[in-house]
Amino acid sequence: MAEEIQLLKGNEAIAEAAIRCGADAYFGYPITPQSEIIEYLAQEDPYNKRTGMVVLQAESEVAAINMVYGAASTGKKAMTSSSSPGMSLKQEGISYLAGAELPCLIVNVARGGPGLGTIQPSQADYFQTVKGGGHGDYNMIVLAPYTVQEQYDFVKLGFDLAFKYSNPVMILSDGAIGQMMEKVTLSAQVPRETKDYGWNVLGKSENRERRYITSLYLQSEVMEQKNLKIQAKYAEIRKNEIRYEEIQTDDADYILVAYGISARIARKVIRLARAEGIKVGMLRPITLWPFPSARLKELAPKVQGMLTVEMSAGQMIEDVRLAVEGAVPVKHYGRMGGIIASPTEVFINFKKLFNIA
Amino acid sequence: MKTEELLIAGFGGQGVLSMGKILAYAGVMQGKEVVWMPSYGPEMRGGTANVTVILSDEQIDSPVLMKFDTVIVLNQQSLDKFEQAVKPGGRLFYDSNGLQNFPTRNDINIYHIPATAKAAELGTTKVFNIMVLGGYLKIVPIVNVENVEKGLYKSLPERAHKLIPLNIEALHNGASIVEVIQEV
Structure with a gap:
């Protein structure tokens, strides 16, 4: 077909x-x-x-x-x-x-x-x-x-x-x-x-045990067992389901971390930066939970900085900082309230935040 | 032509969004990558509507743009707001109907499509937007007319298919009325 x-x-x-x-x-x-x-x-x-x-x-x-x-x-x-x-x-x-x-x-x-x-x-x-x-x-x-x-x-x-x-x-x-x-x-x-x-x-048949869908377990011990499970x-x-995409991280000096529409903006920022000779790459988390923390930690010592591009006051940045454990400066740029920052705007602010001339 | 980044702006009800959609469908038929990104804010109610259409032979990065290769404006507000959004050397299309102030930039190509007047003359005001599209495609042949037609068949419900010949005629009419105001 x-x-x-x-x-x-x-x-x-x-x-x-x-x-x-x-x-x-x-x-x-x-x-x-x-x-x-x-x-x-x-x-x-x-x-x-x-x-x-x-x-x-x-x-x-x-x-x-x-x-x-x-x-x-x-x-x-x-x-x-x-x-x-x-x-x-x-x-x-x-x-x-x-x-x-x-x-x-x-x-x-x-x-x-x-x-x-x-x-x-x-x-x-x-x-x-x-x-x-x-x-x-x-x-x-x-x-x-x-x-x-x-x-x-x-x-x-x-x-x-x-x-x-x-x-x-x-x-x-x-x-x-x-x-x-x-x-x-x-x-x-x-x-x-x-x-x-x-x-x-x-629908229960005669010789099958009854099935019970609930989230209520009044005995704390039972509730704890449920939690442990x-x-x-x-x-x-x-262990199994962390998904992410990397774009030009191989030689990157800076890594953008972005998801959703911000990752589309970030992809353009990579082009703008590389046109000026600044080696920027991106790690795009596809699963936000579980978060690609281990990979970010691996990448951290190879780069000079990471920037999260999010349409918020900076939320995912906390997970990125937890992941890299202080190995590299992590900054945030984003607009709020429904405004999408343009690639040029993100690029200008990226340069400001990392003091790049 | 590798990539065309286009903004179409006008009053809500002028068919701005559907014009963009028809162009996007034609792009799909021509095997291009396409993005159609509408403004969907509350400003659409009775105010201005605009849509970004990107057609490219490559993967499209940001659908959010500040500068465009081409801007098509269909009312004064849109002209005032978006004349500066044309890249230097880019193109601005306008319909003079209702305009008090005209484009002033001298570093861009400017074209006039008197679509409102022509549509009124022919009694086909419903396909006004397709006439604009025809004028645009005459200057920027990013997709060919056959693919616009194919796109119309694909995007319109079957009950509207009988109107497609009228649309194609409007496309040709638009191509015949577009005037060069300035080319740089």
Whole structure:
């Protein structure tokens, strides 16, 4: 079969990917800049012609994340999406999903905050996403796409990882990636199927033990054992699932660390810098959790400085500093509130921060 | 031509975003890398709308740009705001309809597409934006007309396919009315 290429918005790519990878259910509540996800899915009509996927506009973000909990309990591929203020509302549900070890996909097409903020792109939800916006010791696997193609690909990858580790997976995107259109190579349609994973509630047969999905363990000793089990799983994820991309780090004197739309800006900054003879490279974390700390630590002694480019006051910079353990100066440049710094602006500030003439 | 970085700006409702989309689709048909990046702020409601389109033979880095190879402005506000965003030696296209103040830079190429007047004369105001696209493509043949047509078939729902010949005609009309104001 010939390659199928389409021009899609980042948000549309999420929706198309969900259908094509055989997702069973989407529950969501509209919010700019990600409403095209539910719009695109809803256009397929409620019992969508291609796969029969359930698409439901919930009464709120809180309802949507709890619908995901219910669907995920039965071993269905369930997902939700929102943007920053809506994602704050989902935090309680995410903690419960992590506590009950349920696989699901959550998409945050982030916008400027705090509060109701703006509708323009932002990366100020990094802390909320990777440090646990809800309560308790938990982590989500966090994927950060920087092209519309990745926005598409990470839906299937996200579901695969969620089911492999029985854990919520987050795609942390931003308004720019969500709204822009690029070429996407589409994958073949996969049928929906629900397997017996040994934990999902499928209707109890007579001679099978009952299955119980909960995050409530009133005895502290039992709760601690649950925590230890989850932590062991996280250690496994840290070992296996760190993903990153390196661009021209081989001979670099300076390394930019950026994800999402900022990594696209940073790629241009590399060109601008190299045109002036300044050897700049980039490490782009693809998984924000687990974070590519070990690789950053390896690179640190080879360079004179690292700059995180983030659309925030500087959040990921804390993880970069932890990774390099003071071996190299780490600085930050970024705009807030929905403003994307241009490559030239980042380059000028990069030179200022590292005193390069 | 390796890369064309283009900004189209005008009033919301003039078809700025869809014009960019049609060009982007044509780029896909021509095997190019493309990015279509809209402004989607609250300023779109009744105010100005703009879209960045990048067509390239190479991987596209930043979709966020401050300077453009080409800027197409369709109202006074957009001209005032984006005339300075044209790279020196770049191109500025405008439609004089409703303009009080005209472009002043002397280090760029300037073209006039009287699309509003022509569309009104032909009674085809709905394809005004395609006429602008035709004028632009006459000067900057980054994609060919066959690929614009293919792109239209791919991007429009089937019920709108009967309008495609009208669009292609508008493309040719646009090409016939574009005037050189200055070339550097």
